[in-house]
Amino acid sequence: MVSLDKFPLGCKGVVDSLELSDEAVRRVAAFGLIPGSQFCLSRRAPFGGPLVLEVGCTRFLLRRSLARFIRVKVAE
Amino acid sequence: MKRFALIGLPNTGKSTLFNRLTGMSQRVGNWPGLTVDLTSARVLLGGRMVELVDLPGVNDLTGYTDDEAVVRDVLMSTAFDAVVLVLNAAQLDRQLPLAMQILASGLPAVVVLNMADEARLMGIQLDVDALQKKLGVSVALVSAKRMEGWPRLMDMLNRQASGAEPAVHAQLDKVPETQQAIALAHACLQGVWSLPPVLPVGQTEKVDAWLMHPWLGLPLFFGFMALLFNLTYQIGTPLQDLVGSGLDWFKEAALGHWLAPLPAIAQSLLLDGIWQGVSTVLTFAPILFVFFILMAMVEDSGYLARAAYLTDAFMARLGLDGRGFVMQLMGFGCNVPAILGTRVMRERKQRLLTMLIIPFSLCSARLQVVVFFSGILFRPQQAPWVLLLLYLLSFAVAIFTAWVFKHRYRGNEAFLLELPPYRLPGLRHMLIRAAGEVRAFLELASSFILMGVVLVWLVSHIPAGQDKTLADILGSVMAPVLDPIGIRHELAVALLVGFVAKEILLGGLAVIYGVPEAGLGAALLHHLDWSSAMSFLIFTLIYVPCLSTVAAIRRESKSRAFTALSVAWSVLLAWVIAFVFYQGVHYLR
Numbered sequence: 290m291v292s293l294d295k296f297p298l299g300c301k302g303v304v305d306s307l308e309l310s311d312e313a314v315r316r317v318a319a320f321g322l323i324p325g326s327q328f329c330l331s332r333r334a335p336f337g338g339p340l341v342l343e344v345g346c347t348r349f350l351l352r353r354s355l356a357r358f359i360r361v362k363v364a365e
Numbered sequence: 366m367k368r369f370a371l372i373g374l375p376n377t378g379k380s381t382l383f384n385r386l387t388g389m390s391q392r393v394g395n396w397p398g399l400t401v402d403l404t405s406a407r408v409l410l411g412g413r414m415v416e417l418v419d420l421p422g423v424n425d426l427t428g429y430t431d432d433e434a435v436v437r438d439v440l441m442s443t444a445f446d447a448v449v450l451v452l453n454a455a456q457l458d459r460q461l462p463l464a465m466q467i468l469a470s471g472l473p474a475v476v477v478l479n480m481a482d483e484a485r486l487m488g489i490q491l492d493v494d495a496l497q498k499k500l501g502v503s504v505a506l507v508s509a510k511r512m513e514g515w516p517r518l519m520d521m522l523n524r525q526a527s528g529a530e531p532a533v534h535a536q537l538d539k540v541p542e543t544q545q546a547i548a549l550a551h552a553c554l555q556g557v558w559s560l561p562p563v564l565p566v567g568q569t570e571k572v573d574a575w576l577m578h579p580w581l582g583l584p585l586f587f588g589f590m591a592l593l594f595n596l597t598y599q600i601g602t603p604l605q606d607l608v609g610s611g612l613d614w615f616k617e618a619a620l621g622h623w624l625a626p627l628p629a630i631a632q633s634l635l636l637d638g639i640w641q642g643v644s645t646v647l648t649f650a651p652i653l654f655v656f657f658i659l660m661a662m663v664e665d666s667g668y669l670a671r672a673a674y675l676t677d678a679f680m681a682r683l684g685l686d687g688r689g690f691v692m693q694l695m696g697f698g699c700n701v702p703a704i705l706g707t708r709v710m711r712e713r714k715q716r717l718l719t720m721l722i723i724p725f726s727l728c729s730a731r732l733q734v735v736v737f738f739s740g741i742l743f744r745p746q747q748a749p750w751v752l753l754l755l756y757l758l759s760f761a762v763a764i765f766t767a768w769v770f771k772h773r774y775r776g777n778e779a780f781l782l783e784l785p786p787y788r789l790p791g792l793r794h795m796l797i798r799a800a801g802e803v804r805a806f807l808e809l810a811s812s813f814i815l816m817g818v819v820l821v822w823l824v825s826h827i828p829a830g831q832d833k834t835l836a837d838i839l840g841s842v843m844a845p846v847l848d849p850i851g852i853r854h855e856l857a858v859a860l861l862v863g864f865v866a867k868e869i870l871l872g873g874l875a876v877i878y879g880v881p882e883a884g885l886g887a888a889l890l891h892h893l894d895w896s897s898a899m900s901f902l903i904f905t906l907i908y909v910p911c912l913s914t915v916a917a918i919r920r921e922s923k924s925r926a927f928t929a930l931s932v933a934w935s936v937l938l939a940w941v942i943a944f945v946f947y948q949g950v951h952y953l954r
Binding site: 338 | 374424427428430458459462487489543547560573579580674675677678779782783784785
């Protein structure tokens with residue numbers, strides 16, 4: 290299990306837990322990231338910029354500072 | 366009259382649907398107690414007049430973002446006959462929880478599943494009738510852009526409007542928390558909606574391979590920005606000139622004639638005061654219109670989110686998000702549309718911080734002044750470098766301002782932004798939106814700017830004894846502030862004129878020195894020494910760009926205190942930098 294900011298690029302994963310405040314959990318959940326949901330990490334911006342994730346048909350960017358608190362594992 | 370609320374997540378095509386339903390009848394207006402404007406319009410549905418209110422896009426009814434608070438406030442304070450809930454048919458997995466919350470609030474609702482065309486392309490399985498049965502409210506599957514599924518949608522809305530039940534307030538205490546709403550939604554989607562096992566690779570991914578490329582992405586972004594910028598001014602400036610000369614012609618040919626019988630002082634007030642103000646405001650209209658159409662293209666096509674991706678690493682360090690960068694760049698053309706454009710940022714603190722730094726972008730009106738001054742103060746080989754230095758100064762001042770205020774206007778770290786598939790923006794939608802924006806700005810700015818122009822006129826025309834006007838008095842009163850930065854007293858009025866609009870600053874200087882504008886250069890060299898002229902130029906660059914910008918800040922922030930802060934901060938900064946420059950030069954000599 291790793292934090293999302295360390296997850297390998299282009300791989301599919303499953304969210305394990307969100308170590309975030311209630312409000313941040315709400316924001317992340319609105320994009321479909323909840324414990325158990327599958328995602329694909331499709332891009333990582335250079336110079337420490339945001340990540341691009343795909344959950345279902347939704348693609349979105351999120352900052353690495355937030356990704357650090359999302360625990361994930363590689364999908365089987 | 367009945368009242369319907371239009372609610373949905375961001376990027377669901379809610380505004381497109383709103384425009385389809387209402388056309389040009391919409392009105393952007395203040396809602397009591399809110400810091401954002403809401404758009405509403407009257408439409409005939411089921412034989413009755415219905416006021417349709419377009420609420421900001423929200424993810425969740427229980428959250429604490431600014432938009433979520435706005436939606437909650439409106440739903441609590443106002444009774445609605447129905448909520449028209451707009452969801453993206455391809456993303457029901459994350460969008461249906463909002464429906465669960467709305468239904469639990471006790472508001473009568475109908476559900477519009479938009480983007481039927483995209484969902485079809487994705488290969489999504491969807492049983493609308495089964496979903497309708499499970500939710501217990503009417504559901505229509507449409508594509509607002511292509512007007513697909515319209516008969517069923519209109520039928521559903523007409524039926525909702527012809528009901529006899531009284532309007533109700535939302536019972537927000539009955540709304541389930543996020544987690545619970547998600548669980549309810551997922552249960553509801555079982556056997557009704559499903560994604561294909563493998564999503565098809567669309568055009569969007571292929572385009573993004575270039576536009577979001579680790580190395581090519583940023584150069585392409587700057588290329589697009591340069592194109593956007595040039596288009597705005599290639600199209601907008603000739604239109605602006607056309608409007609300007611039309612207004613001048615009217616002044617010369619007609620207005621001057623009609624006012625001739627009046628006493629000279631009244632003529633001057635009407636022509637140099639009020640008419641000057643009216644034309645200053647009106648010449649903004651074409652450039653704003655072009656800007657809003659181009660911005661709508663950038664936003665609706667989905668590129669703005671990519672721009673945010675590319676610039677976020679840098680902007681996050683300044684406490685801003687990537688979309689602010691686009692506005693900052695647009696500010697180099699004209700600050701007014703850039704300030705109005707900050708509306709794409711939905712978090713108030715982020716918007717305020719961005720609005721605070723945009724006025725330092727060296728706009729085209731100030732560029733005119735800079736080019737003129739550097740032309741008379743420097744040799745032709747030096748002038749371009751001076752210009753470059755002044756551009757860098759404006760960037761440095763903006764970054765410094767962001768750095769100073771970033772803690773006060775700290776944005777939420779939980780910054781997430783959807784990267785929607787690339788979409789072709791609808792022309793009708795863009796035109797309606799641009800026209801609405803321009804009208805709303807002119808309504809506010811006209812009174813504001815008129816006041817400023819008349820004030821300047823009064824100061825420079827009211828006699829104050831011994832051949833002096835208030836302006837001369839002003840110069841002596843301001844002496845303790847102006848002397849340390851080497852700005853001569855007679856220029857106090859020029860700074861006041863520049864406060865109204867930088868476009869009229871050079872004309873104002875010519876009046877002060879009693880020379881035609883062609884002889885201004887020689888006159889300035891005669892009256893000012895080099896360091897004093899440079900100090901004036903630096904001050905002009907940094908302090909308030911123009912009254913229209915102040916009006917835009919006032920309109921967008923809805924706060925007098927913030928507007929005052931923005932003005933005071935830029936004047937203070939201008940003074941300090943001019944002081945350091947002027948005193949530094951004298952010390953070195």
